[in-house]
Amino acid sequence: MKAYMIVIFLATFGIGSAEIANGIGAEIAFIPADIVGGMAMVVISAIFLRGVVSEESKACYYVGSVILAVFGVLYILVMLAESASCIMAGEEVTISVRPETLTLLLAFPGVLAMKKEISIL
Amino acid sequence: MDFIDVMANARYELIGEILGKSIERVSKPKSFSDLVDVVVLDKYLGIPIFLTLMWAAFQFAFSVSAPFSDAIDIFFTSAADWAKANIPNEVLASLIGDGVFGGLGFVLVFLPPIAFVFIALAILEDTGYLPRAAFVMDRAMTKVGLHGKSFIPMLLGFGCNVPAIMACRTMENEVDRKITIMVNPLMSCSARLPVYLLFAGAFFAGYEGTVIISMYLLGIILAAIMAKVIRKFFFGGEPSPLLMEMPDYSMPTVKSVLTSAWIRTQIFLKKAATILFIGAVIVWFLSVFPWDATNGGEVLENSYAALIGRAVEPIIAPLGFDWKAGVALFTGFMAKELVVGTLGILYGVESEEAIIDAIAHDFNPITALALMTITLIYLPCLATFGVLKRELGEWKLVGLIIAYELLLAYIVAAIIVGIGCFIEVM
């Protein structure tokens, strides 16, 4: 589990810092420029980092996964909303896929493990 | 010992007996909620997690509701056009086209974001997260002179200040309670949202979410400052310690969330159907009469509304506003949504793009920010005013609130305009 958490930490921290960097002028490809959104990812990465270095790994794993999943779902909804707006305005549907929708996949193991633990208890 | 304590003890004693015969403690595993709380209530992660979740809630509310707003906008624009083209009587056509569909319809465009904010709030409530947020913010709030228990009323203030102020009754300490009530109007209620959405959309396209959340944060920061100031100069003392009950976490159900959100949204709709409708008609009336002088509403400068606006103009002119903004802010006293409804009528347009063009003419990004800030701060709406009087009791305190809000609004707006001009000069 800790090894997996390191992976998630690196991914989220990477994406988060890239978004912040793009927000203040850098031009990293495939990553949107969003200072606040980037900060949110960095906070999530901090949760996983905490899980790796401290005793409360399981708690951090669950909470971190849930919040990561929340953001993943959020951005999917945003994508759908933007497409709907385009359709209504009669324009072409241009979808901007954010990296957070992909990190959603990373969140699944944690969320599933959490659900399992709840039902067992 | 008071008999009240004797009775309480007696009841618990009996409860203990009854439970002793009917309950067995099988095991005490560390509950799931405790496990989660280890992270959520953490000294360092707690506040960042809170801010992150709040931001997600706002993003959800604004971005995902956009297509719904677009749909409503299209509907009312078409309806207004239809009315103006098909109703023979000119005055009636104007009333229905510009007044009703224009003014009121304009406000309803903002129904989706409001509804989505309520959905987000309901989800946070049902999961059981809110008391944790209150706990996490308590440390920060105490430093500012606010009591941790005021967190939830303050949060409710983001929906509407009226129930938020009433929710302060749960605070036992009178001083804590009064201070929380007095700064509550600075919590940006949902009625102010249309103003932010309009101006952020017009001048800060692409960054709406960030600008709007800054307004909310500004409100929070100002509330913090004013709480400290008020406590220091009028009450003294320290906030009392926080004692709170944390329910277990639970999975919110779709049904329950939608029901809560619907109930709160209903209140907004009822308001729309009554006060806002009447307000829109009044504003329409003021802006197209005297009919001949304004040529059916085209020459706005000759209307009664212009008269009112010009009376207020000298005060707001230094900030870069004209009489139209003056009228809009004036009507905001009845209900904050009318600020936007009035602008809609005054600029004589119904659709969102058209009004954005019209506004771009009279405002610039700096004055837009200043107007948003004034809307945030300047006065409680009529309904809030009533509740303030009832909850605080003394006119003195209510007067103090109005005074500080007007002053603060002017000062902060002036600062923003000042900084803006400074940046321009550079």
Next chain:
Amino acid sequence: MRKVVALAGNPNVGKSVIFNALTGARQKVGNWPGVTVEKKEGICKYKDIEFYIVDLPGIYGFTANSIDEKIARDYILHEKPDVVVNIVDASNIERNLYLTMQLIEMEANVVVALNKMDLAKLKGYKIDVRKLSKELGLSVIPMIAVKNEGIEELKVAIYYATKHRVKPFLRYNDGVERIISAVQEKVIEHNILSNYPPRFVAIKLLEGDEEILKMANFNEEVIKQWIS
């Protein structure tokens, strides 16, 4: 035939969920008269009876101090609902039963909805519902409202309660009972507030409840004399 059913319980016990499950779309929201506290009312039809359900504010007690408690208390004492469904959080049962005790003192016709049974199990509690029911002298319906479990059984219990009114008597310890009896005798003797249950009046007078003292037109000194 219509019967009035009030829902009472601590905050956060699942009252809204149960209210919604019982009334569905047949509900309306308003305010309690004169205040800005939300009032929810709804209808639930069961067999030949129409339950008119009122959701009382979530409260911890029935003092006259907070507006929520006052609303709930006034409603139960004055409107005298046919049934009071006391929603109890099984995972916090000790604290929740405090309200139940007071409802029994008020001689309300109580049905206990024991909600969040899953959470109680999680916390390691094993509740003998039948024993609890026997000890309290009331119907106790175990439920998990969010999973829709127990709603039908609750309706049955409410239905039964409208046909058969229960009046359990719970005895506190001897010392307290002696004092209560003494005051209760005086209450009956002087016919004080005869439209309220005498035991309830006695307990409230002893607790120094402002409202009851004012209505009965006695002050604390007199009460103190009675017990000495």
